[in-house]
Amino acid sequence: MTGPSRRHLIAAAAALAPVSALARPGPADAAGPVLSRLLGQSASAFRLSIDARPATAPWYEVTAKGGRVAVRGSSSIAALRGAYAYLTATGAAQMNWEGDRIPSGPMPDYRGSRVTTPFQHRVYLNTCTYGYTTPFWDWKRWRREIDWMALHGIDMPLAMEGQEYVWHRLWQEQGLSPAELDAYFSGPAFTPWQRMGNIEGYQAPLPPSWILKKRDLQRRILGAMRALGMEPILPAFGGYVPKAFADRHPEARIYRMRAWEGFHETYWLDPADPLFARLAGHFLDLYEATYGKGRYYLADSFNEMLPPIGDGPAVKGAYGDSTANAAKEAEIDPKVKAERLAAYGKRIHDSIRAKRPDAVWVMQGWLFGADQKFWTADAIAAFLKDVPDSGLMVLDIGNDRYPNVHTTAEAFHGKQWIYGYVHNYGGSNPVYGDLDFYRQDTPAIAASPARGNLKGFGAFPEGLDTNSVVYEYLYDLGWSGRTGDLGDWLTNYTRARYGRTSPELVAAWLKVADGVFRTRYWTPRWWHSTAGAYLLCKRPDVAMAGYEGAPGDPAALKDGLSRLLRLSPQYAASPLFRFDMVEFTRHSVSLDLDDRIKAAIAAYQAGDKAAGDAGAAIITAKVTALDDLMGAQPWSLATWIAEARAYGDTPAEKAYYEKNARAQVTVWGGSGNLHDYASKAWQGLYRDFYLPRWTLLFDALRDSPGTPFDQTAATARIVAWENDWVASTTPVVRRVPDDPLKAAAALLKI
Numbered sequence: 001m002t003g004p005s006r007r008h009l010i011a012a013a014a015a016l017a018p019v020s021a022l023a024r025p026g027p028a029d030a031a032g033p034v035l036s037r038l039l040g041q042s043a044s045a046f047r048l049s050i051d052a053r054p055a056t057a058p059w060y061e062v063t064a065k066g067g068r069v070a071v072r073g074s075s076s077i078a079a080l081r082g083a084y085a086y087l088t089a090t091g092a093a094q095m096n097w098e099g100d101r102i103p104s105g106p107m108p109d110y111r112g113s114r115v116t117t118p119f120q121h122r123v124y125l126n127t128c129t130y131g132y133t134t135p136f137w138d139w140k141r142w143r144r145e146i147d148w149m150a151l152h153g154i155d156m157p158l159a160m161e162g163q164e165y166v167w168h169r170l171w172q173e174q175g176l177s178p179a180e181l182d183a184y185f186s187g188p189a190f191t192p193w194q195r196m197g198n199i200e201g202y203q204a205p206l207p208p209s210w211i212l213k214k215r216d217l218q219r220r221i222l223g224a225m226r227a228l229g230m231e232p233i234l235p236a237f238g239g240y241v242p243k244a245f246a247d248r249h250p251e252a253r254i255y256r257m258r259a260w261e262g263f264h265e266t267y268w269l270d271p272a273d274p275l276f277a278r279l280a281g282h283f284l285d286l287y288e289a290t291y292g293k294g295r296y297y298l299a300d301s302f303n304e305m306l307p308p309i310g311d312g313p314a315v316k317g318a319y320g321d322s323t324a325n326a327a328k329e330a331e332i333d334p335k336v337k338a339e340r341l342a343a344y345g346k347r348i349h350d351s352i353r354a355k356r357p358d359a360v361w362v363m364q365g366w367l368f369g370a371d372q373k374f375w376t377a378d379a380i381a382a383f384l385k386d387v388p389d390s391g392l393m394v395l396d397i398g399n400d401r402y403p404n405v406h407t408t409a410e411a412f413h414g415k416q417w418i419y420g421y422v423h424n425y426g427g428s429n430p431v432y433g434d435l436d437f438y439r440q441d442t443p444a445i446a447a448s449p450a451r452g453n454l455k456g457f458g459a460f461p462e463g464l465d466t467n468s469v470v471y472e473y474l475y476d477l478g479w480s481g482r483t484g485d486l487g488d489w490l491t492n493y494t495r496a497r498y499g500r501t502s503p504e505l506v507a508a509w510l511k512v513a514d515g516v517f518r519t520r521y522w523t524p525r526w527w528h529s530t531a532g533a534y535l536l537c538k539r540p541d542v543a544m545a546g547y548e549g550a551p552g553d554p555a556a557l558k559d560g561l562s563r564l565l566r567l568s569p570q571y572a573a574s575p576l577f578r579f580d581m582v583e584f585t586r587h588s589v590s591l592d593l594d595d596r597i598k599a600a601i602a603a604y605q606a607g608d609k610a611a612g613d614a615g616a617a618i619i620t621a622k623v624t625a626l627d628d629l630m631g632a633q634p635w636s637l638a639t640w641i642a643e644a645r646a647y648g649d650t651p652a653e654k655a656y657y658e659k660n661a662r663a664q665v666t667v668w669g670g671s672g673n674l675h676d677y678a679s680k681a682w683q684g685l686y687r688d689f690y691l692p693r694w695t696l697l698f699d700a701l702r703d704s705p706g707t708p709f710d711q712t713a714a715t716a717r718i719v720a721w722e723n724d725w726v727a728s729t730t731p732v733v734r735r736v737p738d739d740p741l742k743a744a745a746a747l748l749k750i
Contacts, residue, residue, distance in 0.1 A: 081153030091495030123458030132427030162218025197240030262671030271347030280351035369402025411452025427463020508563035515557025637684025
């Protein structure tokens with residue numbers, strides 16, 4: 001693989017100027033351009049002013065008259081949130097991942113009261129987002145996302161890009177050779193799990209050019225965030241070391257951790273070992289020299305990895321949703337467990353504060369919910385007990401999946417914490433959310449007398465670019481603490497989204513909401529240890545004839561879709577209306593395909609080849625038509641691959657990135673059950689990946705009537721086909737339908 005060499009990476013490190021020497025604009029200077037990028041000339045109607053006097057909570061207020069809009073706020077982020085709240089409340093504009101609607105006339109008059117958020121911070125992103133969505137983003141795409149954050153009032157995003165540059169320097173200075181470094185770093189779409197110690201060296205080597213590009217990108221990202229007054233959460237050392245480092249230090253207290261999801265084991269350095277503090281401090285020094293100082297530092301030492309207790313990593317077992325490497329738990333002396341966890345917590349914290357006395361250690365609280373058998377109330381209390389209250393912030397991210405973590409943890413015993421939801425898992429994109437749940441749950445936690453040192457609210461999606469209505473709703477709640485009647489909220493939402501609304505349109509949306517937006521957690525993402533958004537997306541198996549189906553109300557969704565189709569002559573000119581119609585149609589048809597797959601399997605197993613063949617033919621026709629329809633959407637397999645290949649500077653790099661991108665949305669990796677975890681309902685995957693796999697199974701069933709079916713042999717053929725597909729370099733081309741609404745209506749009739 002050609003391109004920048006390790007030598008160039010070393011030279012770039014030596015020549016890098018400290019970020020602290022760079023001039024930075026103030027927050028007020030950066031706020032205006034955010035509106036200009038969204039609104040164009042209409043941004044001149046806005047006057048933003050910041051009242052920096054101390055306030056008990058962030059706030060904004062908006063007044064508009066005669067086409068002029070005055071926005072005051074306690075910070076740039078608050079003022080920008082106020083401007084966006086005005087735009088959406090008056091139906092003037094909306095910004096989404098899938099596109100924007102910008103104003104076409106003078107700004108409406110408006111008299112708003114002061115809005116004060118019950119949450120000091122509004123947090124955003126997940127460590128996994130940097131694998132499932134952003135590994136191949138360029139600056140233009142990041143600039144847009146930062147603008148979206150600002151307009152939605154987010155002041156504390158996770159900022160995880162660019163850290164491989166610092167890790168590379170750290171391990172190089174510890175004596176690792178170029179070959180050992182090449183063997184250590186995993187491919188771009190798998191970096192989050194490399195950083196959290198779950199994997200090492202998967203799809204290695206990571207090109208030096210990617211490391212340098214991400215370094216430059218992170219400097220721009222942090223510059224933009226800081227200019228707006230955001231407090232980005234930055235990475236810190238959590239203890240994981242390369243195997244080559246462990247081999248060089250046999251005297252060190254380094255644990256061989258369990259093999260995660262069928263990957264090989266990784267290595268974790270005990271914080272009690274003097275090497276831990278030295279490495280943690282040097283990482284922060286290198287990070288500051290590269291990107292500047294921060295205050296909040298994320299270190300997740302035990303993300304889906306159980307802490308070593310006793311003389312080594314004796315505790316094993318199936319971890320939460322994880323299914324690989326299940327084994328009987330070893331007996332643990334409760335006293336030893338408590339002492340060891342307390343020491344781990346204190347020393348991880350101390351390793352950060354020894355270098356940054358005002359820093360806050362941030363950790364994701366996912367582990368407390370995902371492995372409740374290990375992280376009992378006593379275990380959580382022990383882990384936190386010797387950490388000062390001001391020194392830790394827990395991101396309690398999984399309240400859609402594990403809603404009782406903060407209760408079990410007694411509001412994290414006085415530590416700062418953030419309440420929120422993951423919502424999206426794996427970047428997979430079924431249409432779902434639970435608007436009524438969010439409306440009741442969010443203000444309840446803000447007002448709870450047992451909330452302890454609650455500092456904020458956040459959304460922590462593993463992937464983006466789907467279900468944007470959920471995130472509009474969540475950050476409305478995060479600011480106002482309430483949204484009122486869903487019909488009233490949808491009236492404003494649809495007017496801002498399409499430029500007009502009506503009672504009939506809102507009634508149709510309410511029906512759709514009855515069908516899909518009363519689902520808190522998408523249960524089918526794991527079914528009998530098999531991942532995938534829909535049954536169609538899962539690796540085929542005859543046992544799936546017993547699949548229970550997806551949550552939601554398909555009949556209500558179809559009713560809402562029918563109503564929207566009847567209204568389409570009035571709204572067809574709106575790109576966002578067309579987008580929504582395609583999304584809802586895709587979801588409805590995918591659910592129908594799942595039922596048809598179950599029926600076809602059952603027919604073949606019953607020996608009714610004619611019924612099985614008829615069912616398979618309808619499945620083929622519907623999947624093919626759905627794949628054609630999905631070309632109307634902005635994301636597809638073709639755009640994902642194009643984004644990946646664009647990161648390459650040479651043909652070899654482009655091919656490497658494409659294979660990395662293909663693997664992530666399909667086979668993932670390891671010998672566990674991660675395949676299809678990041679499945680996408682995209683053009684290019686429906687027809688060219690999901691359908692051929694099911695065709696292989698149907699063909700095998702057809703060829704073995706009346707005999708016990710050999711699923712093991714069928715799976716082996718499917719896996720071999722998958723691996724060939726991942727390695728393929730056949731160009732993938734996006735095909736855009738001429739009339740998406742007509743195509744959607746026709747598909748719903750098949």
